[in-house]
Amino acid sequence: DSGVTQTPKHLITATGQRVTLRCSPRSGDLSVYWYQQSLDQGLQFLIQYYNGEERAKGNILERFSAQQFPDLHSELNLSSLELGDSALYFCASSAGTGADFSNEKLFFGSGTQLSVL
Amino acid sequence: AQSVAQPEDQVNVAEGNPLTVKCTYSVSGNPYLFWYVQYPNRGLQFLLKYITGDNLVKGSYGFEAEFNKSQTSFHLKKPSALVSDSALYFCAVSSFSGGYNKLIFGAGTRLAVHP
Numbered sequence: 646d647s648g649v650t651q652t653p654k655h656l657i658t659a660t661g662q663r664v665t666l667r668c669s670p671r672s673g674d675l676s677v678y679w680y681q682q683s684l685d686q687g688l689q690f691l692i693q694y695y696n697g698e699e700r701a702k703g704n705i706l707e708r709f710s711a712q713q714f715p716d717l718h719s720e721l722n723l724s725s726l727e728l729g730d731s732a733l734y735f736c737a738s739s740a741g742t743g744a745d746f747s748n749e750k751l752f753f754g755s756g757t758q759l760s761v762l
Numbered sequence: 763a764q765s766v767a768q769p770e771d772q773v774n775v776a777e778g779n780p781l782t783v784k785c786t787y788s789v790s791g792n793p794y795l796f797w798y799v800q801y802p803n804r805g806l807q808f809l810l811k812y813i814t815g816d817n818l819v820k821g822s823y824g825f826e827a828e829f830n831k832s833q834t835s836f837h838l839k840k841p842s843a844l845v846s847d848s849a850l851y852f853c854a855v856s857s858f859s860g861g862y863n864k865l866i867f868g869a870g871t872r873l874a875v876h877p
Contacts, residue, residue, distance in 0.1 A: 647805055647807070649805065678865075680867075687867065687868070687869035687870060688806075688852060688867040688869075688870065690864050690865065690866060690867075693862070693864070700862055701862035701863065701864050703864060735805055735806070737805070737806070743862065743863055743864075744862070744863055745863065746794050746796070746811075746856040746863055746865055747794050747811075747813040747856075750808045751798075751806070751808065751865060752805075752808075753798075753805030753806040753807070754805050755803065755804055755805050756805060
């Protein structure tokens with residue numbers, strides 16, 4: 646068990662809808678990362694938050710947004726969902742800022758499987 | 763842009779035989795390279811990393827990886843495969859752009875170890 650908790654484990658919704666994925670990092674970790682895993686695109690980095698502030702941005706669509714709350718949990722909001730958004734969404738956490746991965750390890754949750762029908 | 767490539771979608775090996783999962787990278791400067799493993803229905807787990815120093819790095823579960831600067835490769839190896847090693851393996855590189863570091867993963871290689 647990595648100590649990173651993601652809910653829900655599975656989510657089935659329809660096109661055009663909006664969903665929220667939740668992530669609780671390991672105790673003491675200040676950074677949260679969101680990744681999208683799909684068959685055709687592999688594991689894509691979406692966004693990182695550190696101590697409540699956006700830190701790094703990857704291939705995140707404008708329809709997607711995220712935030713990290715004062716208690717350090719994070720939410721990924723996906724809106725106007727399309728069939729192509731169906732994927733496994735991972736959250737990871739680390740103790741540091743993400744500025745130097747030589748000293749950091751990412752701990753991943755088990756993911757949220759999103760199915761858009 | 764920094765990137766990693768895993769040229770094999772799947773690697774099949776018999777239990778007890780040595781295994782190699784390939785990774786090549788494209789970076790400017792000195793790379794930080796990583797291997798992560800994903801077991802079914804689980805998140806990724808850190809296996810090992812190369813930062814500097816000895817080109818052969820040892821990690822969890824008996825895995826090791828060899829950094830080869832001239833070939834820009836970072837292949838994952840294990841002398842004797844176990845059925846329980848069957849999983850999805852990801853190579854990753856630390857990529858600095860836009861003022862921040864990101865961990866960029868390859869597409870993954872599925873390792874199947876047969877009894």
